Amino acid sequence: MSTVTATKVGSKGIEDISQATDDGTALSPSTLVLHSLTSSIRGIIAGLREQRRLRRAERDLETFDDRMLKDIGIGRSEIRRVVRNGRGFW
Secondary structure (H helix, E strand, O other): OEEEOOEEEEOOEEEEOOEEEOOOOEOOHHHHHHHHHHHHHHHHHHHHHHHHHHHHHHHHHHOOOHHHHHHOOOOHHHHHHHHHHOOOOO
């Protein structure tokens, strides 16, 4: 497994700043770009999954009738805020 400790992107491209694998060999600039791209894609996918989870929770709460929503302490107009931000301390 490789470890990247620091990178710098400047006008000349990516500069090596103490990047190395576990065995001490330097990582190539293309490997650093690949690591960065992979990390970015993973972050995007995680964000999309979280948005899908939140939309599903909103949709589920919207199926409740007003009496059920009142029982759990929220109004129909509060569903989106409660799902996205929590109930708060009131």
